[in-house]
Amino acid sequence: MSPSGLSTRRQLTPLEPIVRAIENARSLDAVAKPVAKTVRTLLSGGRIKDAVSGTWLGHAVHPMLTDVVIGSFTSATLLDLLGGEELGAASERLIAVGIAAYGPTALTGVNDWADAEPANDAVRRAGLVHATSNALGLALYTASLVTRRRGSRGKGVLLGSVGWSVLGLGAYLGGHLTLNRGIGPDQTVFDPGSSDWLPAADAGQLSPGRPTRVVVGDTPVMLLKDGESVYAIHDRCSHRGCSLSDGELDGREIVCICHGSRFDLRDGSVKRGPATAAQPAFQVRDRDGVIEVRRLSPVSA
Numbered sequence: 001m002s003p004s005g006l007s008t009r010r011q012l013t014p015l016e017p018i019v020r021a022i023e024n025a026r027s028l029d030a031v032a033k034p035v036a037k038t039v040r041t042l043l044s045g046g047r048i049k050d051a052v053s054g055t056w057l058g059h060a061v062h063p064m065l066t067d068v069v070i071g072s073f074t075s076a077t078l079l080d081l082l083g084g085e086e087l088g089a090a091s092e093r094l095i096a097v098g099i100a101a102y103g104p105t106a107l108t109g110v111n112d113w114a115d116a117e118p119a120n121d122a123v124r125r126a127g128l129v130h131a132t133s134n135a136l137g138l139a140l141y142t143a144s145l146v147t148r149r150r151g152s153r154g155k156g157v158l159l160g161s162v163g164w165s166v167l168g169l170g171a172y173l174g175g176h177l178t179l180n181r182g183i184g185p186d187q188t189v190f191d192p193g194s195s196d197w198l199p200a201a202d203a204g205q206l207s208p209g210r211p212t213r214v215v216v217g218d219t220p221v222m223l224l225k226d227g228e229s230v231y232a233i234h235d236r237c238s239h240r241g242c243s244l245s246d247g248e249l250d251g252r253e254i255v256c257i258c259h260g261s262r263f264d265l266r267d268g269s270v271k272r273g274p275a276t277a278a279q280p281a282f283q284v285r286d287r288d289g290v291i292e293v294r295r296l297s298p299v300s301a
């Protein structure tokens, strides 16, 4: 306790020491870095990348698929533990559903992780343990199903129960990565920009065709002068937060330097993933040589 009476240490939640140990384990990088690099290479750009990222859906696909896997395996184990032997066939079918859903779930998850890990050591390491726990859970449930079908229900139930516990650690780390480390949410969600007109820059500051980053209120905004027009969209890429003003201009689209997402400068819409959410876009006006912006409301279809 400090002389002021303020505590110098925060009390940790029960699982925090485990998560911290994982996130500080540098030894995991030797495996995680090359794996992530390979994933990025195999899934770089194109329709498959957009499909697994959720560009077509409007947010990541992975969280929806995890519900199927975890839901199926959990339901099977609950039937095992709470139901009788007569529910064994239902339990086996649920395990089979979980196994079938595992592949696409893992693919979408590893894609999301590979895009996020270069900028964050903790994400890289926790993601590797998350994936490893889930793979072990899958192996145990698969062994459980095989064992049951060979006539040893008791051993199969035991294997499924152990698989469920291992899957629990994986699920916890998945929640941690999303909710505590911010992997997946639209990176502009907490500061979409003001709906009031605010000064952004002097008009003379802008060079034609050169993206310029300014801060309006607390919001980073990218301005681009194109002939007589000035475009303005949120500067923080909705995908993983890179600055769009560092990106490349291609006609009326800006290409993010980090993973190649393309956004339309006129309305912030996503033209190519892996981004899933549009950039907040701004109306622009010139008031006596001062460029002012205000947030453009999304247009409903």
Ligand code: FES
Pocket (backbone or CB within 6 Å): 115, 237, 238, 239, 240, 241, 242, 256, 257, 258, 259, 260, 261, 273, 274, 275
């Ligand atoms: S941060 Fe990934 S595309 Fe922009």
